[in-house]
Amino acid sequence: MRYRWMVLGLCAWLWITPTAQAANVTRINQAWESILGTQLVFLYYGIGSVGDLYKNKIYNTSRVIRYLGMLEPTLRQEQLFLSQLKPLGNKKSREMYRRVRAVMDFLIQEASALRRYVNEGKSEDWNQFATYRRAAVEDLQYVLSHQANRSNHRFRGGVKAAYRHLGHYLGVDLVFGYFFVGLVADGYFRLLIPPAQTRQHLGLVVRLLQNNIQMLARAKHSVPRSDRPRTLSIAQGMGTLIDQAKSLDIFVRSRQRSALKRYWLLRKKTWTYVRVMSGD
Numbered sequence: 489m490r491y492r493w494m495v496l497g498l499c500a501w502l503w504i505t506p507t508a509q510a511a512n513v514t515r516i517n518q519a520w521e522s523i524l525g526t527q528l529v530f531l532y533y534g535i536g537s538v539g540d541l542y543k544n545k546i547y548n549t550s551r552v553i554r555y556l557g558m559l560e561p562t563l564r565q566e567q568l569f570l571s572q573l574k575p576l577g578n579k580k581s582r583e584m585y586r587r588v589r590a591v592m593d594f595l596i597q598e599a600s601a602l603r604r605y606v607n608e609g610k611s612e613d614w615n616q617f618a619t620y621r622r623a624a625v626e627d628l629q630y631v632l633s634h635q636a637n638r639s640n641h642r643f644r645g646g647v648k649a650a651y652r653h654l655g656h657y658l659g660v661d662l663v664f665g666y667f668f669v670g671l672v673a674d675g676y677f678r679l680l681i682p683p684a685q686t687r688q689h690l691g692l693v694v695r696l697l698q699n700n701i702q703m704l705a706r707a708k709h710s711v712p713r714s715d716r717p718r719t720l721s722i723a724q725g726m727g728t729l730i731d732q733a734k735s736l737d738i739f740v741r742s743r744q745r746s747a748l749k750r751y752w753l754l755r756k757k758t759w760t761y762v763r764v765m766s767g768d
Contacts, residue, residue, distance in 0.1 A: 512709060513647050516647070516651065520654040530664040531595055533689070541678075594627065666759070672690060687737055690734070
């Protein structure tokens with residue numbers, strides 16, 4: 489498969505290139521912007537799925553509170569980091585990043601409303617959760633379809649800022665992609681998510697991570713030497729997560745027991761990469 493050759497190429501380059509290549513700020517920016525877009529999608533679906541699994545009594549209170557304890561600090565950290573981004577260029581590019589910040593703001597409000605609903609059980613909190621969820625997806629759709637996405641963006645700070653942004657976002661998609669695939673599996677096995685929708689979610693994960701690997705491969709000549717081992721590990725982890733999602737998709741489509749066994753084995757393997765990124 490194409491993404492496997494990209495990972496192998498990235499792996500070979502990271503270990504055998506004798507000297508650092510000249511920085512390509514545009515490709516570094518394209519890489520971390522791609523990773524940021526995937527992060528927004530995973531966070532949006534992750535928070536919504538946790539709420540649905542709780543509402544349908546598949547997850548209990550303690551489990552949801554534990555997940556929110558992981559999600560909410562990440563959301564606040566990302567909100568702070570986004571507030572410090574300084575995009576340059578035309579009004580359309582700046583407007584797109586205003587909407588990116590709006591997505592994160594709505595996701596924070598959505599998570600807070602879910603926490604209140606879990607703690608107090610008030611219907612108005614669930615309704616507020618649903619309202620913020622709709623608002624987040626509206627801005628997210630705007631961001632992902634905006635014509636400014638096809639432009640080469642520039643940011644104040646040049647190459648140092650580009651490296652800082654890539655270093656910040658690198659690995660987050662692996663952690664939350666793993667988290668989201670687990671939520672999808674729980675919803676499917678507990679009969680909350682129908683097979684067709686399950687396969688749609690898994691296909692989305694595969695496409696997003698394949699794009700991330702492609703963007704990392706294109707930016708490989710601009711990755712600082714100190715970041716190369718981490719970049720390699722993340723690319724390999726994303727490749728394993730893609731295989732994990734595909735194995736579950738095969739099981740959902742065919743009910744082959746071998747595919748389900750492969751899914752669980754790959755989930756354990758993916759966790760070895762996620763554990764490093766999440767600090768566990």
